[in-house]
Amino acid sequence: MSRLLASIALASTLLTSTIVFAAPDNNPANMVAGTYVLEKTHASINAKVMHQGYAFYHFRFDKFDASFDYDPKKPTEAQVVVTVDTKSMNTGYDKANEKFPVEFLAADKHPTATFKSRNITVADGNKGTMTGNLTLGGVTKPISLDVVFNGAGKDMMGAMRSGFSASTTIKRSEFGLTKYVPVIGDDVALAIEVEFVKK
Numbered sequence: 001m002s003r004l005l006a007s008i009a010l011a012s013t014l015l016t017s018t019i020v021f022a023a024p025d026n027n028p029a030n031m032v033a034g035t036y037v038l039e040k041t042h043a044s045i046n047a048k049v050m051h052q053g054y055a056f057y058h059f060r061f062d063k064f065d066a067s068f069d070y071d072p073k074k075p076t077e078a079q080v081v082v083t084v085d086t087k088s089m090n091t092g093y094d095k096a097n098e099k100f101p102v103e104f105l106a107a108d109k110h111p112t113a114t115f116k117s118r119n120i121t122v123a124d125g126n127k128g129t130m131t132g133n134l135t136l137g138g139v140t141k142p143i144s145l146d147v148v149f150n151g152a153g154k155d156m157m158g159a160m161r162s163g164f165s166a167s168t169t170i171k172r173s174e175f176g177l178t179k180y181v182p183v184i185g186d187d188v189a190l191a192i193e194v195e196f197v198k199k
Contacts, residue, residue: 022154023151023153024151024161024162024163025152025153026126026151026152027126028072028075028122029075030072030152031070031072031075031152032072032152032160033071033072033073034069034070035067035069035070035198035199036067036068036162036196036198036199037066037067037197037199038064038065038067038194038195038196039161039195039196039197042163042193042194043064043193043194044060044192044193044194045061045064045191045192046058046059046060046190046191046192047059047060047061047188047189047190047191048188048191049185049187049188050184050185052183052184056189057184059089059090059091059100060089060090061084061086061089062090063084063085063088064082064083064084064085065083066080066081066082066083066196067080067081068080068081075120076119076120076121076122077120078120079116079117080115080116081114081115081116082114082115082116083112083113083114084112084114084115086101086105086106086107086110086111086112086113086136087101087107088101089101089104089105103179103180104172104177104179104180105136105137105177106137106138106176106177109137110136110137113134113135113136113137114134114135115132115133115134115135116132117132118131118133118142119131120147126148126149126150126151127146127147127148127149129144129145129146130145130147130166131143131144131145132145136170136172136175137172137175137176137177138176139174139175139176143168143170144168145166145167145168146166146168147164147166148164148165149162149163149164150163150164150165151163159197159198160198161196161197162195162196162198163193163194164192164193165191165192165193166191166192166194167189168189169187169189169190170187170190171186171187171188
């Protein structure tokens with residue numbers, strides 16, 4: 001009973017107190033060094049591909065993970081690793097979800113896609129480019145992503161958090177994934193939104 005009362009008291013305090021929140025600092029030089037792990041409830045990988053020349057067909061991946069090591073003295077050497085469950089491709093249409101991971105991503109033979117960064121180039125302010133190796137469908141190719149560092153700082157619960165937006169376009173044929181090309185587009189545009197918490 002005492003624990004219940006304590007929990008109620010804490011909840012009441014949180015609801016009635018003023019939450020102090022500072023906007024994230026988007027200067028990479030001020031980000032705290034350490035290892036950051038993905039905060040999965042605030043992360044998404046969305047994609048779109050042209051359907052028969054009429055409109056873009058959108059889908060997302062429901063299961064993925066990521067982490068990176070960061071040193072503000074060497075920001076361009078940050079090591080980023082991403083793994084994606086290709087079977088978790090979600091189109092919002094059950095029948096497509098059963099077929100498309102296999103047809104478009106060879107998920108039956110290659111259930112995991114990975115990205116490992118090799119180099120980060122800082123451009124203007126909080127923007128930059130990250131290059132690395134993407135392994136998809138059993139094929140590894142270099143790709144480049146445009147990255148925006150949205151900022152880092154302590155969140156409302158006091159945890160050190162950082163956030164990024166990234167985008168790129170890949171050709172699935174370069175990874176041996178040619179099903180329905182060109183009826184369904186070869187170019188796949190990726191839009192990535194991720195938040196990380198420092199370990």
